[in-house]
Amino acid sequence: MKVKKSVFDLQPGDVFGEDVFEPVRLRVLLVPKGWKIGDWEECEELKVKLQEFNVQEVIVDVTEDKAPVPPIGEIRKKALSLFPIISEETRKRALDVVKRVTEAGELDLKEVDELVDDMVNEVIAKGEVMLSLYAISRYDDYTFVHSVNVSILTALFALEFSFSRDELKAVTKGAILHDLGKLRVPKEILNKPGPLAPEEFEGIKKHPIYGVDIAISAGEKSDSVISVISQHHEWFSGRGYPRGLGGERISLLARIVSVVDVFDALTTDRVYKPRMLSYEAISKMLHEGAIHFDPKVLSRFISRFGIYPVGSLVRLSDGKIGVVLKSNPLSPIRPIIKVLYDEYSSEVEDPYEIDLSSSELFIKDVLADLSKSFTP
């Protein structure tokens, strides 16, 4: 792969990828294409020579592994400006509500209803929002960040089904409250690194029942909301918990939240394991999902968010770097990309779109996700 390099940064071993001509009249060949710099002495002589002719940058050939990638933080900043994000106010309110419930054990259903109303309105109005929770997810407790993530993603996903507004609100509310019962599970067990002892796992398996109990005591009356809390760990095969319900005996709303819940859990850093990239999580869910998820709901999730969900930062087969702008429901591995950096890793002044479904280029690497915490 060819990259631009400042003359100051040349080093032994670099191979010139293109002829270097004297820049004014372009008649004198200074260094031929394919020239490999030997030792440091030769390198310094070349630098002096090139600077004498006022050459600032040259093209060098690097093996693909060495192709430099600009800092992920920079790519992310550039890419984030392309998307509407869920408003700071809604996100903070959601976190506050869940935090109050988790820390003080107070569940004010009126407050949750108002929040869910605003969330659903915002998601309907924007149609596509980035979660953009990376800034807080490093500092906050997993349980409530996860609940907020799941509820926003659920609201977005639920738009795909022809739900009434009331059903949209019920599934979003169920999603925000789905892990409520974990309040009654000791923190040491919830955050334990490594495998759980059988009796500890039995304790965790009760959280859907505890959750229903807390919600009903606080006055929750909707069967739809309750079904999400009580059934989000039931498996389509009937091998889930707490009741071992299977197939369509599990409410559709719970089947939806179960897909989003696992997707978010896999793509978030946990005490005991680092997160996966979105496309890794989706391939894992596809492989293991046959017994776990409703196949129709899972395939709808994938065609909605793509194998490479919107916001994935990717490198294309020719070295360009961009962000997934839109998924292609008919061709999940060929989304529409906004190119931010050219094949020399230089910033593109006017980012442009490539539809991979009508291009020979393909995604070679996923560098990061836009909406999650990361370590550069």
Ligand SMILES: [Fe+2]
């Ligand atoms: Fe759960």
